[in-house]
Amino acid sequence: xxxxxxxxxxxxxxxxxxxxxxxxxxxxxxxxxxxxxxxxxxxxxxxxxxxxxxxxxxxxxxxxxxxxxxxxxxxxxxxxxxxxxxxxxxxxxxxxxxxxxxxxxxxxxxxxx
Amino acid sequence: xxxxxxxxxxxxxxxxxxxxxxxxxxxxxxxxxxxxxxxxxxxxxxxxxxxxxxxxxxxxxxxxxxxxxxxxxxxxxxxxxxxxxxxxxxxxxxxxxxxxxxxxxxxxxxxxx
Numbered sequence: 470x471x472x473x474x475x476x477x478x479x480x481x482x483x484x485x486x487x488x489x490x491x492x493x494x495x496x497x498x499x500x501x502x503x504x505x506x507x508x509x510x511x512x513x514x515x516x517x518x519x520x521x522x523x524x525x526x527x528x529x530x531x532x533x534x535x536x537x538x539x540x541x542x543x544x545x546x547x548x549x550x551x552x553x554x555x556x557x558x559x560x561x562x563x564x565x566x567x568x569x570x571x572x573x574x575x576x577x578x579x580x581x582x
Numbered sequence: 583x584x585x586x587x588x589x590x591x592x593x594x595x596x597x598x599x600x601x602x603x604x605x606x607x608x609x610x611x612x613x614x615x616x617x618x619x620x621x622x623x624x625x626x627x628x629x630x631x632x633x634x635x636x637x638x639x640x641x642x643x644x645x646x647x648x649x650x651x652x653x654x655x656x657x658x659x660x661x662x663x664x665x666x667x668x669x670x671x672x673x674x675x676x677x678x679x680x681x682x683x684x685x686x687x688x689x690x691x692x693x694x695x
Binding site: 512559573 | 627
């Protein structure tokens with residue numbers, strides 16, 4: 470089975486712009502979660518989607534949003550980018566059954582200048 | 583809220599040395615516990631997991647036991663190799679039934695030949 474794929478892998482944006490990141494989960498997986506990884510804050514949960522519904526949300530401002538499509542692919546959007554949004558954004562997928570592990574993609578490295 | 587505490591790194595060992603990376607957690611209910619490894623420039627790879635008290639997860643020579651009485655999930659390996667050099671993350675999955683992971687800060691391991 471192919472793993473979790475994320476596009477693009479690297480992105481450079483300017484403050485004030487918006488960005489959309491994409492994640493394709495492992496085939497058959499219905500749950501997709503997003504995490505932000507920074508040297509200062511570590512790994513922080515953004516949100517989780519299951520069957521197109523947001524099931525849980527972390528403590529991030531409303532500039533961070535996401536969605537999931539009927540084929541389980543997910544996108545996250547960050548509007549009005551700030552320098553502090555520079556991070557590695559990781560997507561993880563899971564089969565959706567309780568206590569099952571998540572599988573992570575390689576991440577999208579976002580740099581905001 | 584739930585939290586995970588990992589020992590500070592970096593940890594530097596000689597090849598074939600014994601490895602222990604401490605991880606303790608605070609959680610309501612009975613979370614699942616995980617160890618993930620991150621190699622430079624990559625996403626997270628699941629190393630092992632345990633879903634209930636006294637479970638022992640193991641993979642590639644690494645082991646960790648879910649200790650409810652001490653709320654711990656320490657990672658151990660009897661003989662490390664240079665290729666084990668990476669950052670190791672302890673994580674818990676909240677018992678609420680969603681896939682929100684709480685991660686520790688990560689421990690960087692460097693193994694010298």
